[in-house]
Amino acid sequence: MKTVRYLLLTAATITLSACTTTSESSRQQTLSITARSGVKTLVAKNWHIDDDCGQIDYPAMTIAEKPKHGRLEIVHEPVYPKLDGKQSKCATTKVNGVVAYYTPNPGYTGRDRLVIRSPYEDGKIEEGVLNITVVK
Known part of the structure; x- marks a missing residue:
């Protein structure tokens, strides 16, 4: 049974640019987004599912650098996984995941x-x- 685990950075408003770098032990994704002052914005979601779209566990998500002008909140909640290829069938199935919101x-x-x-x-x-x- 193959498992799928993803960290998907999301821009709820305007995506300005994205970049990914990879090494053997890590990868980094950079994204520039626009958020409204005082408004809670979805910025990332993560899930860990099997080939049948069943939840395996809640994946870890940690804050490596806190925002200086707002708050980052990480919560467990149902998400629609965004996947390509064979697992794309899971895109219409809500699974338990980990979500990050920036306010x-x-x-x-x-x-x-x-x-x-x-x-x-x-x-x-x-x-x-x-x-x-x-922005305002």
Whole structure:
């Protein structure tokens, strides 16, 4: 039974750019997004499912760098996994996952940044770097 584990950085508003770098033990995904001041924004989701779309466990997601001008909250909640290939059949099945929300401080506008880490495959780490532009 093959398992699938993903960290998907999400932009609920405007995606400005994305970049991924990879080494043998880790990979880093960088994304620039726009968020509204004081508004909770989905920034990442992660799941760990088998080939039959069944949950294996709640994957780990940790905050490697906190935002300076807002709050990052990590919660367990149902998600629709976004997958390609054979597992794309799971895209319409809600599974239990881990979700990260960023909320900029009310009234703040400007730039912020946060970093989320999550394991993938056997002992590898994915780091998600979000460069955030906060607007009114």
